[in-house]
Amino acid sequence: MQQFLRALGRRAAVVNLDPANEATPYERAADVAELVTLPDVMESLKLGPNGGLIYCMEYLEANVDWLQEKLAALRGHYVLFDCPGQVELYTHHGALRNVFARLAKWDFRVVHLVDSHYCTDPGKFISVLCTSLSTMLHVELPHVNVLSKMDLIEQYGKLGESRGGSNAGQGGLAASLQPLCLWGTVGQPVWMVLGSWWPILAGEPQ
Ligand SMILES: Nc1nc2c(ncn2[C@@H]2O[C@H](COP(=O)(O)OP(=O)(O)OP(=O)(O)O)[C@@H](O)[C@H]2O)c(=O)[nH]1
Ligand SMILES: [Mg+2]
Numbered sequence: 001m002q003q004f005l006r007a008l009g010r011r012a013a014v015v016n017l018d019p020a021n022e023a024t025p026y027e028r029a030a031d032v033a034e035l036v037t038l039p040d041v042m043e044s045l046k047l048g049p050n051g052g053l054i055y056c057m058e059y060l061e062a063n064v065d066w067l068q069e070k071l072a073a074l075r076g077h078y079v080l081f082d083c084p085g086q087v088e089l090y091t092h093h094g095a096l097r098n099v100f101a102r103l104a105k106w107d108f109r110v111v112h113l114v115d116s117h118y119c120t121d122p123g124k125f126i127s128v129l130c131t132s133l134s135t136m137l138h139v140e141l142p143h144v145n146v147l148s149k150m151d152l153i154e155q156y157g158k159l160g161e162s163r164g165g166s167n168a169g170q171g172g173l174a175a176s177l178q179p180l181c182l183w184g185t186v187g188q189p190v191w192m193v194l195g196s197w198w199p200i201l202a203g204e205p206q
Pocket of ligand 1: 018083084085086148149150151152
């Protein structure tokens with residue numbers, strides 16, 4: 001994303017908010033590791049990786065002024081945040097939600113990346129819809145769900161096959177999505193997810 005923005009001639013910076021990140025394939029304009037790292041927390045407080053990560057996020061929340069200072073230095077840039085992948089931080093715990101609320105006040109927006117792999121099987125797709133919806137309800141901010149790793153999705157079967165066609169995985173998925181589209185009219189968040197995913201998953205409805 002940073003390379004893409006730069007190719008468009010825009011100034012783009014990436015801020016690492018994942019205290020478990022060691023090497024990253026991007027240059028860090030700011031790094032939560034200046035504040036706290038997961039290995040240090042695990043060692044000094046004798047916590048496991050999940051408890052340690054929660055501690056790190058609470059530490060970041062308590063020191064959000066550090067983030068504000070770093071962002072002030074990046075004025076005029078598109079700023080991308082690399083956040084930890086543990087889903088509980090977005091569906092249940094409050095620390096990152098509170099950091100996001102501050103970021104939203106400073107005019108940033110939330111994008112939730114979902115591996116497109118989860119759309120290759122009806123059961124996984126339903127699970128990931130529920131996770132996205134829980135995240136939207138918990139984070140309580142304007143929120144866009146985006147499928148990532150689309151270049152890998154055809155490893156799990158060809159897209160755009162007709163329903164009930166030779167590709168049982170994708171055909172079965174398209175068929176099983178039809179009732180969900182009706183549910184979508186009940187709640188706007190669900191519709192937002194399905195509205196954007198339907199054309200990608202199933203092609204234009206016949
Ligand atoms: N082919 C392909 N690989 C990707 C894409 N996005 C990320 N990857 C790779 O997928 C691997 C896992 O990356 P992520 O899914 O971001 O997960 P992570 O950052 O390692 O782990 P968490 O932060 O804990 O979620 C890395 O090797 C990435 O380079 C993509 O769009 N296409
Ligand atoms: Mg990561």
